Amino acid sequence: MTFHLTPQARILAIVGLAGLLAVSALMASRAGVIGAGSAGSSPTATRVVTTIRPALPATTRPATEPTTPKVVLLPGLPQPVARALRTSKVVVVSLYAGPAQADRAAVAQARAGARTAGAGFVAMNVVDDRKARQLASFVGPVSPPTLLVVRRPGRVLTRIEGTVDSTIVAQAAHDAGARRR
Incomplete structure (x- = not known):
């Protein structure tokens, strides 16, 4: 009578036999059979049993990149405003003219x-003429210092000409949706 085993059954038999040998070797070493001897006898060799496991098929995961929603902005936004709107839902824009002391104070309050x-x-x-042209197409003529509160996709919600307190700026930005999820 001929006995035929499938390749999977052969592997299972080999793994089972190797496991049985490993368990028996472990039990024998705990019982003191392997490596035990009298004080005067020479050390005995220990047999190492290695279990060979069949290779499992590799599972492949689809490469997933973190998806960030694409921010769509209105055309004609000045570059610095568009850049800020990509990371913030609400942006405070402070317009100033050169190193004038009053304008610097307005910028500090707005910030x-x-x-x-x-x-x-x-x-x-x-x-700066280039920035002034971009702004003119965005909000029309301005006289510095001017404060703008812009919300995505690029709409001006608040426009205040002159110097304002930081509390007013914070309230205007909050009313426009800053920190709201």
Whole structure:
């Protein structure tokens, strides 16, 4: 009588036999059979049993990249404002003219208010002709210092000309949706 085993059954038999040998070797070493001897006898060799496991098929996972929602902005936004709107839902834009002391104070108040409200912040010098042209197409003519609160996708929700307190800036940014999820 001929006995035929499938390859899977052969592997299972080999693994089972190897496991049985490993368990018996472990029990024998615990009982003191292997490696035991009298003080005067020579050390005995220990047999090492290695279990060979069949290779499992590798599972492949599809490469998943973290998906971040694409932010769609209105066309014609000045570059600094568009960049800030990609990371913040609400951006406070402070427009100033050069190194004028009053304008620097307005920028500092706007920055502090934006930070308090959790909004993005951009300071833009309108003396620069290129930036002034971008702003004119975005909000029309401005006289510095001017404060804008812009919400995605690029709508101006608040426009205040002149110097404002950081509390007013924070309130305007909060009303526009800063820190809201």
